[in-house]
Amino acid sequence: MVSNLEYYKVFYHVARLGSLTLAAQALSISQPAVSQSLRQLEQQLGISLFYRVAKGVRLTKEGETLYEYVSRGYEQLEMGEQRLRRMRDLEAGEIRIGASDMTLQYYLLPYLERFHEEYPEIKVIVTNAPTPDTLGLLEQGKIDFGVVSTPFEPGERVRTVPVRELEDIFVAGRRFIACKNRMLDLQELRRLPMIFLEENTSTRRFMDEFLKKSGICILPEFELATSGMIVQFALRSLGVGCVVRDFAQKEIDAGRLFELRFNKMIPKRSVCIVHDNRAGLSTAARALFEIIGLEGK
Numbered sequence: 575m576v577s578n579l580e581y582y583k584v585f586y587h588v589a590r591l592g593s594l595t596l597a598a599q600a601l602s603i604s605q606p607a608v609s610q611s612l613r614q615l616e617q618q619l620g621i622s623l624f625y626r627v628a629k630g631v632r633l634t635k636e637g638e639t640l641y642e643y644v645s646r647g648y649e650q651l652e653m654g655e656q657r658l659r660r661m662r663d664l665e666a667g668e669i670r671i672g673a674s675d676m677t678l679q680y681y682l683l684p685y686l687e688r689f690h691e692e693y694p695e696i697k698v699i700v701t702n703a704p705t706p707d708t709l710g711l712l713e714q715g716k717i718d719f720g721v722v723s724t725p726f727e728p729g730e731r732v733r734t735v736p737v738r739e740l741e742d743i744f745v746a747g748r749r750f751i752a753c754k755n756r757m758l759d760l761q762e763l764r765r766l767p768m769i770f771l772e773e774n775t776s777t778r779r780f781m782d783e784f785l786k787k788s789g790i791c792i793l794p795e796f797e798l799a800t801s802g803m804i805v806q807f808a809l810r811s812l813g814v815g816c817v818v819r820d821f822a823q824k825e826i827d828a829g830r831l832f833e834l835r836f837n838k839m840i841p842k843r844s845v846c847i848v849h850d851n852r853a854g855l856s857t858a859a860r861a862l863f864e865i866i867g868l869e870g871k
Contacts, residue, residue: 578618584611585623586648589641593630660695667858668697672708672720674775675800680820681738681845682721685866692865696858705776712848718859719849723776723818725783731851735868738845741819742781744834745826749811754832760788767795767813769804777801780843781816788838805831 587597588608598605616623623637633641660666673682678700686698701711708720712732721737728734746753750766763785770792771778785792795813798804801821808815808822808831815822825831847868849855855863 578614581611581615581618582644583648584608585615585640586644588612588624588631589633589637590645591630592632596630662857664693664858664861665695667695667856668699669856669858669862670699670701670717672701672703672711672717672722674704674708674721674723675702675802676740676777676818676820677721677723677845678702680818685862689862689865693858693861696861704774706774709848712850715850715853718855719847721845721847723845724843725780726776728848732848733851735847736844737847737866737868740843740845742777742816742840742843743819743822744814744816744836745805745808745822745831746814746834747808747811747831750814751832753814753834756835758834758836760785760790760836760838763790763792763814768792769796769798769807769813769815770794771801771804771816772797772799777816777818784840 587600591597594608598608621636624631705722705726708722711717712720801817804815804817
């Protein structure tokens with residue numbers, strides 16, 4: 575068992591420099607302290623590691639064998655310290671983030687752009703996944719934090735910080751023009767072909783629960799993986815699409831889609847940042863939080 579790593583540190587420097595005096599200078603200790611450390615190490619190992627020469631010391635055969643191992647370990651430690659310093663100074667490192675299409679595009683992306691401009695050496699890894707999958711990645715420790723949308727059950731370990739409101743709407747194209755500028759009852763959705771996200775999303779779960787409270791059960795004509803595709807299907811009048819407003823606003827403003835109005839308001843939701851309460855954030859993640867405005871949260 576290694577009893578004193580300090581002895582090996584002294585051994586490494588003496589072997590590398592071939593001089594007790596130079597090793598003492600490199601370590602900022604006295605030459606007698608260097609000699610004492612070497613004697614202690616040789617006594618513990620029961621073998622001579624150096625012999626004296628005219629201009630210093632040289633390794634014995636046994637010392638050369640030990641140095642092969644010690645030098646690799648010591649240099650690895652130095653590389654590790656250098657890597658940590660670079661991470662501390664935001665010159666290296668990575669951030670792992672989980673986010674859905676919606677939270678990435680309409681919330682996180684501008685902050686990532688600014689972060690990359692300020693810290694170009696930091697690697698950013700974004701796992702694109704719906705809210706339930708992102709929460710699973712956080713629980714498994716595979717991401718530093720997630721950007722998700724309500725509703726969800728965060729669990730005891732998860733800290734949740736709301737950062738932006740979301741508004742769910744229904745949009746349609748020219749085939750459904752008869753619905754435009756009318757105040758509709760939610761029950762009328764039953765007679766319309768609907769386009770929803772897949773069931774493993776917080777958006778779909780939210781809308782299903784909201785409609786269920788009004789006694790409405792929707793069996794969508796189309797179930798799609800992304801909100802962007804819902805907008806494309808709605809533009810082709812394949813049905814009435816249920817999307818977060820951000821995805822459809824451009825098409826609404828251009829008059830290519832219109833928003834359906836109902837006599838019952840759809841509650842707003844939130845984009846939230848979630849991270850593990852018990853796991854400390856890396857230096858890089860804290861720097862991104864500072865840009866987002868979440869320092870200390």
